[in-house]
Amino acid sequence: MGAVVGGVGTAFGPTLYERFRRKADEHEAAQEAVELLPLMQGPAQLLYPLRGVIPFEGRKRELEELTAWCLDESAGAVRLVTGPGGVGKTRLAWELGRSLKDKGWGYFYVGDDQEADAISRLQTAGLSRILVVVDYAETRIGLSSLLVEVAADKDRQVRVLLLARSTGEWWRHLSAGSVRVRQLVADAGADGIVLSESVTAEKSDLELIWEAVPWFAAALKVEPPANIKMELTPGRKRILDLHAMALVIVLRSQQENNESISIKTEHVLEELLGHERRFWLQSAKARGFLHSPTGLTASAIEQVIAAGTLLGARDKEQALEVIARIKGVPATAAIAEWLRELYPPDDDQEWLGRIRPDRLAELHVTRELANSPELRATCLTKLDRRQARRALITLARAAAELDDAQQVFQELLPEVADDVGTIEAPRETLIAIHDAIPHPSLGLAEDQVLLIKRILDSISAEVEAEEQAHWLLALGVHLKELGKFVSAIQVEREGVAIYRQLVDVDPDRHRSNLAWSLFKLSMTLGELGQHADALSAIEESVSIYRKLADTRPDRYRSNLADAVSRLNMTLGELGQHADALSAIEESVSIYRKLADTRPDRYRSDLADALSDFSYRLAQLRRHADALSAIEEAVTIYQELASTHPDLYRFSLARALFNLGAALGDMGRYIDAFPKAEEAVAIYREIADAYPDRYRPDLASVLSSFSAIIGELGWHADALPKAEEAVAIYREIADAYPDRYRPYLARSLSNLSYRLSWIGRHDDALSVTRETVTIYRQLADAHPDRYQPNLADALSNLGAALSELDQHADALSVSEEAVTIYRELAAASPDRYARYLANSLFNLSIGFSQMDRHADALSATKQAVAIYRELASASPDRYLPNFANSLCRLGHQLSYLGLHAEALAAEQEAVAIYREPANIYPERYCPDLAHSLSHLGPRLALLGQLPEALIAAQETVDIYRKLAGAYPERYRSDLDKSLHDLADILLQLGRESDAASAVSEALLILDKDEGSHT
Structure with a gap:
């Protein structure tokens, strides 16, 4: 190394090698006075790549590629090498410099904060060909200045090798720099050379450790140990970990003198740190x-x-x-x-x-x-x-x-x-601080907005339009964190407009940026309920990415997959579920192919796409397929989290909860509960550690978890979860009202439902009124986004008022909900027709409670007509809703004495429910039993007693099974069905059978009421 660096001369101060040599001289002089370790420094320094203790291993392809780049006079001046810490980036760069030494090259390692004047200082070295290495490039605030100097240096062949842990904002920022810098970065490629954890496929990790042991023993002037036991977890390890393991083996052999040494890779850095600590203490002792x-x-x-x-x-x-x-x-x-x-x-x-x-x-x-x-x-x-x-x-x-x-x-x-x-600093420093702050961060979102505005103020729009567009879109992200969606749309539209202009000038360079900016804009428009505009933006984004992926599939297929996944969500919001399913299927297909070739990079993306796929299938009531998709996603995340828990535990928790939801959709609440409970436990642990980032997520899953618990009939247990969710959202919404008041309203809506189930109707009404108040304020400000939420909240308020016999007020708010949904459905029938039908359904109940049965029948018939049309177009999705509306229609017809028409409606409902109940019994048997429970008495009323007995007996059989699995949920339904059966048996003259049914009902009553029986 000394020979390589020596070619640069002394203009840059003492080299690392000279410092090592100087330290050796100092220790030699002090050797007679004190007893030190046989090292000039701590043992960990032997792992420092520039020490070169272990011969260079593997990375043949990468070294050849970089060597060819340096020697090619027509090549671009910049290359990027990325990879996590410990995979050998620095050693690869040093080996490249060493190999170029014989070809007359100089090698210069740029120290921290030396970027700005590095090239000007190199001019005094008298070298015509120089390799400049910048480690931790993602943290260098003067990197842009360095590249400007490189671009201007026409007298020498300068190659700049950037080493970083990953690309990201810093790399995107460079690509948005001056014209000269943009060209250098473009020549370097989008991702550069990405180093995998394995340095070579020709040798195993064990072989690499074995080969390193003698070299470390020689450096420490000791004999290598003879017997070694090593435990390696599955998967290739980083070369730093392997060399650290070899070094620890040698160090431990000098202390333990045992015949065999056993060590695990996951503990090796901890143990090495222990040896380093011993060195500190010996050195401190020698100094007194x-x-x-x-x-x-x-x-x-x-x-x-x-x-x-x-x-x-x-x-x-x-x-x-x-x-x-x-x-x-x-x-x-x-x-x-x-x-x-x-x-x-x-x-x-x-x-x-x-x-x-x-x-x-x-x-x-x-x-x-x-x-x-x-x-x-x-x-x-x-x-x-x-x-x-x-x-x-x-x-x-x-x-x-x-x-x-x-x-x-x-x-x-x-x-x-x-x-x-407000910090006074160069733009590069502001950007470095921005990138260092974790995203998203509730507590720092406002600071991020101020920071980006400072960055934008330092950019000349005429000269650096691309960089301005990039930071406008970044500003939009942080504005959304603060709930300022209208402002976010404004800056994102401005960013999109800039990219459109840039595409007109240089389409090959800027089309991908335009596609990305349209993707971001689509998301924000969707947040404000502007789904038609969101669809236009994401369709254009998909179209651009599709063309880019056709010409450069390795670079843009993943972007295309993300875009079509977003398209799926937008189409779903517009009620275009078949097209949405097609889009998410394409996303899954792309990521599956990518994950087959690059599992380390794309398996998590595949899992995310499968989760979205599962949700879409569930929306279409394809519950078995939805369950299969989310189970595959969970399996992937369990494997990823087992090796990288810090990276994937949150994703695993989210997938587990979605699995619980999928099981719940199938009526399998007992199976859903432990999955959701495990997910909530992980969310809670993560939120306790990082409250600023994850408490909103915890609140969301707590609210949903309470619904799963409620479906099990455990309403007293469900309530605390709903209350905790509201408490979290209330606290966060006080600090960030624009962002979190909608979430507070949603959690309040769930809480009101939980309160109603345990009979606290006054409390439920109070909570529902607060929900309506919040949504009314939100809808006044953003009608496109929150009018549907207001209508839904009004429907819930109507139900809460009815529970307290305030029927006139209940009818009034139900009518307001229907009015809102009529307007929405007139503008977007695909999206809102089903909501209008549901609100009409609730309105019919309000009319009935006011003894306005003719109006109730009219509202119900409108709901049935809408659901009939929807079910005809999408039977898998809407047939259950249609059947439920038919049950309600039968109920209304019976009030008016139209029992024959009521019977026809109820028989049609039962016929519809039989097929889904056969396919998904746990999900739809309760609905079948409910429809049968009306059918039996209706047949009896019309004198069709044998048919009535069959229906009543089937109802009891179903509720018996349900009450066996979910006693708290279905015992009361079983009790009622037994009484209905007893009435029909009495009409048939079967008194003993009727008495048996009543006796069974009394046993249920005894279990429910205890001593009050």
Whole structure:
């Protein structure tokens, strides 16, 4: 490495190699005085890629590709390599530089904050061909400036290799930079080279560990252990983990002297950190920091190193300030110098370095901060902007893999939140802060809006239109988080308009951006109920992505899948369910093919698409198919969550709850309950850890969970869940009314239903009135979005008033609900006809309660006519609704003494229910039993006693089975059906059989009322 870097000269300060050599000299001079480890630094430093302890392994294709890129004079100047921490990005770059040395190339590793002047400093080196490596490119605020200099350098062949954990906002931001930078990024490709966790397919993980052991033993000047037992979990491991395992094996062999060593990969970084801690303590002891009257404790030493790694220091004075943050540690020059010696800085912009490798640094910092509230209080407050940025980046990276880090990260955010929107900093810094904040974040959404507005203010629309469009759409995202959908639509339309203009100039470059912006706009329009406009936007997006996927399938098929999935949702909202099903089927098909070739990348997307597919099938009452789809999604997420719980536990919880809902749709509430309960437990755990992000999700599933519990007849148990959901939403809606008042209203509606079931009708009425008040205010502001919700709430209010015999008021609000739905159905019959039918159904009940039976019959006939037409077009979806309306029609006809017509309606209802009850007995047998319960008495009334007996006996048989499975839900129905059967038996002169039926009913009464029997 020295030879490679040496070609650059001394213009950039001492190299890493020179620092290692200097430290060796210092230790040699002190060797006679103290006894230290046989290492200049902690053992973990042997894993640092630039040390090159282990020969380079694998990555042959990637190395050849990068070498060819460097040597090709016509190639673009920039390449991107991405992959999670520990897969070998830095080592690949260093090996590339080493291989180019013999060809006369120089190699320059850009230190943090050196991007802006790196190229100008290189001009003094006298080299014509240079490889420039920028690690952690996603965090470099001066990266755009570096690329501008590269684009302007026409005298030399400069290649810039960017290393990052992933693409994202930072990469999209670069692609929206100046014309020169945009071209460099475009030449680099959309995703660059993505490194998988496996460095080679030719050797197993065990072989890679075995090969590394002798090299680490040689570096430590010890004999390699002879017998090793290793436990590897399924799946390929990152090369850093494998080398860490080999290093830990060698270190442990020197301590235990046993014949065999056993270690698990999931514990290896923890154990390596333990060896590193021992090194710190030995080094501190050699300096005299321990075991004196004013000596440091081991805990204090570990906290000092964590603070230095987290915050760094630009000079010695700031290092002393960092040390002073640790309780019980004197801020002396000796400790500061020792800390710098342990971890020297990588460049001359920093005075303190950090633990290497970075994943070890992130682990140590996270552990120390998580275990000490006092340390968090001192290290996450009173930070200058450089320290805040460094801490944000460190903890943000750690949060991707460590649960504790996310919580610590959340504690840091308030320290910087007050300044986020007003901080004076270059645009690159503002963007870095924006990208470091987790999304979505309730507490920081307003700050994000202010931050993006500052970024937009720094952009010249005439020169940087693409970047302006990008940030307008990002602004729309955060405005929606605040519930400001109208404002979001305005800025998103502006972004779409800019992209349209750019497409006119350069269609190949900007069509994908236009498709993406239309996708986002469609989502926002849908949120406000503007589904026709949303459909237009998403159809255009799908059309663009379809053309792009035809020419570049590897790049755009996943975008097409996302777009058609969104199309499915919009079509469903418009009542076009057949077309919606076709769209989501296409999305599933695309993701299934992608997941077959890239399972690590696309299996989660497949699971999401299957979940949407399940929902659409359920909407069409294809319950068996819906269940199959969601079960496959759950299986995928269970596998993903078993290896990456932090990434996929939330998705698993969501899929589990959807599985419970699918089982509930089939009437299998006993099976649904444990799935939903497991999902709620996961949601609660995640929401407790990250309340700012996940409490709304917890409230949503609690509300739905209460409905599942209610279907089991456990109404007293369902109520607390509904009340908790309302309490959460009430608290959040107080802070963010624009965003969460609709959710509060929805949860209140569910709560009123739960209260009614346990007989608390006064409370239910009060809650329903509040629901109507909220929806009326929302509908005044956004009629397209909330008029349907208002109508539904009015229908519920009518039912609540009826329960308290306030029939005149109930009829009034039911009529208002019908009026709203008539207007909606006239404009969008596919979407609202079924809602009009349901509101007419409820209105007929109100008329009946006021003894206006002719009006009730008219309303019911209108509902039946609508459902008959809907069922004719979509029988799977609407036949059950049609059958239910026929039952109601029979009831109304009987009031008017039209028993023959009532019988015909009820017989038609029973005939309709028989088929779905045979296919989905748990879902539709209750409906069949309900329709039969009317049919038996009706036949008896008309003198058809043998037929009446058959219907009544079938009703009892069904309710017996249902009450056996769900006693609290169906015992009362069984009791009534037994009395109806007894009446018919008495009319047939079968007194003993009638007495037997009544005796069975009395046993049910005894169970229900106990001593009051």
